[in-house]
Amino acid sequence: MSLSSSTFRALRHHNYRLWAGADIVSVTGTWMQVLGVNWLILTLTGSATSVGLSLVMQALPTLLLGMWGGALADRLPSRPVVIAAQLAQAGLAAVLAVIALSEVTSVLPIYGVALAGGVVNALGGPALGRFGAEVVPPDDLPNAMALGSILNSAGRILGMSLAGALLPFTGNGGLFVVNAASFFVVIAAVLGMRRREFHRLAAADRQPGAVLDGLRYVLRTPWLLVVLALWFVSGSVGRNYQVTMAAMSAGPLEAGAGGYGLLSTVFAVGTVLGGFLAATRTRLTLRLLLIMAFLTGLVQALSGLMPSLWSFAALMVPIAAGAVALDTTVSARAQLDSPDAMRGRVIAALSIVSAAAGAVGGPLLGWLSDTLGPRVALEVGGVACLSAALLAAVGLARLSGRTVRQAIRLRPQLENA
Numbered sequence: 001m002s003l004s005s006s007t008f009r010a011l012r013h014h015n016y017r018l019w020a021g022a023d024i025v026s027v028t029g030t031w032m033q034v035l036g037v038n039w040l041i042l043t044l045t046g047s048a049t050s051v052g053l054s055l056v057m058q059a060l061p062t063l064l065l066g067m068w069g070g071a072l073a074d075r076l077p078s079r080p081v082v083i084a085a086q087l088a089q090a091g092l093a094a095v096l097a098v099i100a101l102s103e104v105t106s107v108l109p110i111y112g113v114a115l116a117g118g119v120v121n122a123l124g125g126p127a128l129g130r131f132g133a134e135v136v137p138p139d140d141l142p143n144a145m146a147l148g149s150i151l152n153s154a155g156r157i158l159g160m161s162l163a164g165a166l167l168p169f170t171g172n173g174g175l176f177v178v179n180a181a182s183f184f185v186v187i188a189a190v191l192g193m194r195r196r197e198f199h200r201l202a203a204a205d206r207q208p209g210a211v212l213d214g215l216r217y218v219l220r221t222p223w224l225l226v227v228l229a230l231w232f233v234s235g236s237v238g239r240n241y242q243v244t245m246a247a248m249s250a251g252p253l254e255a256g257a258g259g260y261g262l263l264s265t266v267f268a269v270g271t272v273l274g275g276f277l278a279a280t281r282t283r284l285t286l287r288l289l290l291i292m293a294f295l296t297g298l299v300q301a302l303s304g305l306m307p308s309l310w311s312f313a314a315l316m317v318p319i320a321a322g323a324v325a326l327d328t329t330v331s332a333r334a335q336l337d338s339p340d341a342m343r344g345r346v347i348a349a350l351s352i353v354s355a356a357a358g359a360v361g362g363p364l365l366g367w368l369s370d371t372l373g374p375r376v377a378l379e380v381g382g383v384a385c386l387s388a389a390l391l392a393a394v395g396l397a398r399l400s401g402r403t404v405r406q407a408i409r410l411r412p413q414l415e416n417a
């Protein structure tokens with residue numbers, strides 16, 4: 001089978017090969033920093049709640065500034081914005097290294113860096129997503145996204161493993177220095193790309209009200225609203241498995257920290273398989289999205305009934321795989337079925353929904369696990385995802401009156417109806 005027709009067809013493009021290589025280096029460095037920050041905060045405070053607060057600091061700017069970042073991405077050239085964002089993130093990682101090496105005893109400077117990093121992500125993230133769509137032709141974008149999911153999963157596993165191995169020798173400061181260096185790998189890759197091979201997206205005109213225009217587009221595009229609503233439900237009560245896996249390990253499964261580590265590894269393997277599943281598809285359709293959402297919800301509900309660690313772990317694989325396939329399909333359809341000049345604001349809307357789902361779902365699943373038990377939390381979440389998938393299928397079918405695929409083709413008429 002030739003590379004152009006294989007699972008890795010996006011890699012035939014020179015620019016994407018550079019992008020993919022830089023991506024895994026950057027993701028690895030990011031997860032090394034995540035472990036270092038979490039450990040540093042725990043060392044200073046002894047409080048898991050303090051770690052959670054740092055996550056809120058990172059997510060809050062996306063909720064507040066995400067659409068402004070999308071508007072900037074649609075108007076400005078992506079390449080310089082991406083480089084500027086990488087430089088800013090490298091500087092913040094260097095600041096964290098200084099904080100760690102100077103033995104600061106307060107977590108406030110760490111929270112300040114987390115908040116600043118969230119602002120950079122909110123303003124630069126949509127440009128990063130838009131730039132990623134320009135390194136491959138539109139037909140290969142779904143495959144590139146699927147391969148990106150594989151690289152993200154691999155980088156997460158590699159980053160956490162390297163951080164655990166290096167932490168006793170380098171300390172937290174060393175991890176932050178490595179992450180700072182990883183951003184310069186991304187900058188080098190961007191500078192090494194061939195300009196003639198970019199597939200540039202049409203830019204939006206500079207005009208007032210760009211943020212409101214983006215909000216109006218989302219609110220007046222029925223199929224996109226349905227997809228975002230489904231994604232919110234699946235991302236809140238149907239995801240956040242770091243919460244439910246920990247609760248199951250400490251509670252009904254009586255597996256302790258070792259069991260939680262095993263489940264986390266199995267889940268990571270499942271995310272890689274999900275990336276390969278999406279990559280083998282020549283086209284990621286809304287039909288696939290609905291099927292994945294339904295099956296993932298069903299298996300989640302069943303996972304709450306599993307009697308042992310190993311039977312529960314076995315179901316983590318299809319759940320993780322389905323979640324990645326679902327995420328990749330949502331991103332692909334939301335981008336490819338929206339106008340080029342609106343692409344950054346659509347990416348921003350996806351980021352906002354994802355951040356909101358994490359902010360709502362984590363505490364909600366934690367509360368359900370504490371009050372009703374983790375098994376019930378999994379079953380409630382699974383049933384909610386099943387219901388959301390069925391409602392989304394009905395909604396998309398009604399939009400077209402015939403088929404889900406026609407709902408996309410008739411989008412302009414639907415918006416004006």
